[in-house]
Amino acid sequence: MQYKCIRCGRILEKSLGTNEIECECGSRVFLKERPNVEKEVNSR
Structure with a gap:
């Protein structure tokens, strides 16, 4: 997993x-x- 430091x-x-x-x-x-992925959510 990748993380980005808030400070630097x-x-x-x-x-x-x-x-x-x-x-x-x-x-x-x-x-x-x-990742910049668009998700689709279906209602029930």
Whole structure:
């Protein structure tokens, strides 16, 4: 999974076995990078 640091904008990778990640700038707050895909939702 890829995450983007809020402070410096650096893209970081996180493997499934890792609980915590920290950017080189010291930040621990990240945005999860998601693909720009349009989803269709159907009502029941």
